[in-house]
Amino acid sequence: MPRELLVWLRLKHSTIVPLLGTAKVESPFPALISQWMSSGTLYMYLEQVNATDSTRIKLNIIHGDLHPACTANVLIDDSGNPRLTDFGLATVAGDAELQLSMTTATRTLDSRWRAPEIVGIERDPEKPSFKSDIYALGGVMFFVRSWYHLGDVPWKEKSSVQICIALSQKVEHLRPDNILDYHWTSIQKCWSWDPGNRPDAAEVIEYITPKNIIIFGERGAGKSSVINLLAGRQVAETSSDQNSLTLHYDAYGITIDDVPYRVYDTTGFDDYRTNPSGFLYAITNAHKLAKELREKGGVYLLLYCIKGDEIPSTFITNYRLLYEFLFEEKVPVALIATHLEGEDNMDDWHAHNKEWFDRQAVKYVDHACITAADNPDPKCREKYEMSRTEVGKLISRQAQHWNRGDWSYARIVGADDPSTWQASKADVLGVLTMRCGLGESLAKVVIRNLYTNMTQRYIFSR
Structure with missing residues (x-):
């Protein structure tokens, strides 16, 4: 207990349950008093909500006993953010005073959450390490990703002894049907037998965090239809009524080649000359979203939708406001030309307009010429499916070069003083x-x- 108290006192971070003090009780050791987490454990939280999120944890600490089950040490605060507690096996790296003895480090715990080297499968048990925490994190990811269908924990049907036997035989855990390829690959990386092959914490964050994409365009350009195209079903409301629009911004989870993305649909831009109030509403919401996403992993890509029958006269104004003014030319733009279902070769649109974009110094990293009209006519349907493939390939191509669009806002955005x-x-x-x-x-x-x-x-x- 004194050691856990010393470790906990050193930890001040938004992902740590705050230690408030101690209390004298009928015990040789004082009781530790922490802030109340009203959402309870991760287990309790997942029983109440229908969504999961990720958080960034960058601390110079080895937890040593990470697990999310009923007696979990992953708690959820009022805002739905995970926080760690229970530091009885924690080690502060580089602090000789707070290292574990082997007796403490190898106390009997549920082996379903512990790395093979900590259990002692092939040799004497080792002390917890950063890499053994990553192995345990793989179990937490498995628990979260399988929760809504099966409520699985790793090795659900096995006792701790049976798990040790399976690990000694290097039996691989079976994959639940409901876990996507991308997530399963991430979990397997964390569960690598050799600790040296496990990713570090920053790499895990990159694996599991959906990449943010914002889709912009004038009203009627088909932004919501592009989102439905990518999703393979109607998730965003659309309307042929030109007076209707997305009132703020909405996020949609999209998976392309098993990689998760979060695509934000935004308010359509009105002509600033004929409807300045609508224009101001759109640019204000774009600014608000940009600031919000700066704190949520940044923005990887801007998709600018253009109605293919005619490039609007306000395109240059809106493009420069977004790309140059709000995002300071630090987030790449790709053009999506829509409403091209009547064209024999949809990509001809780009060939005909490329020179104009060059003259206007419009910088864009990629383009797709598509139809997002879900028409049952067989010919239109073929173009629709081809369009889904084209936009998906565009996003996947750009994903190879993304640097999280970590623009600075130093010039004006967000400057309060x-x-x-x-x-x-x-x-x-x-x-x-x-x-x-x-x-x-x-x-x-x-x-x-x-x-x-x-x-x-x-x-x-x-």
Whole structure:
């Protein structure tokens, strides 16, 4: 107990259950008092909700006893975020005072969550390590991914002794039918027999975190239809009524070649000249989403939908606002030309318009010319399926080069204190007026909407 207290006192992090103090009880050791986690254990939480999420944990600590079952040490806070507790076997790396003795490290625990080298399958048991924690994390991932269908724990039908026998024979765990290839590959990497072949924590995060993609475009460009195309079913509402639109932004889980993505549908952009209020609503929501995703792993790709019958006159304004102004040219853009079901060769659209994009200095890393109209006509259906393949391939191609779009916002986005704002007053208005083509009065309203914490005098004084 004293050792666990010392370890816990050292740990201050958003993913750790806070230690509040101790209490004297009828025991040789004091009781440890922690913050109440109202959502309970991971086990209890999964019984109540229909979604899972991931969190980033980067600590110089070996937990040594990670497991999510009924007596779990993975708790869930009020916001649905996982937090760790129970540090009786934890080790702070590099701290000689807080290392485990072999007697403590090898105490009897459920072997279904423990790495073979810790159980002592081929040799004497070893002390817990970062790599043995990764093995245990694989079990937690298995538990979460299989929960909603089977409620499985690893080696569900086996006792701890039977698991040791299976491990000694190097029996591989059977894969549940409901776990996708991508997730199963991630779990198997964590369960590698050789600790040296297991990924580190950063690699695991990359495996399990869906990549964020934002889809933009003018109203009527077919953004929601593209999401349904990728999903293979209707998950996003669509309408032929040009007065209807996505009112804010919605996230949809999409899997392409067993790789998870999270695609955000956004408010369609109105013509800023004829409907400035609709335009302001769209750009304000785009800004809000960009700031939110910066804290949720960044943005990997922007998909810009264009209705293929005619490039809208507002395209350049909207493109520059998004790519250059909000995302500072640090998140790649791919063009998706839609409504091309009437074309014999849909990719002809790009061949006919490429020179215009080049003249306008539109930077895009890829394109797809498609139809997202789910028409039962056999010829249209063939183009629809081909379109799904084309957009999926585009995303998979770009996934090979992604760097998480970790743009900085240092210029203006999110700067609340004018004294730290590095851009000149003329530069901000210049970007919006001369580069994006907005009138000065509208540009000022855009800035006022996005940066309400800045003083009006600082922004607009000449």
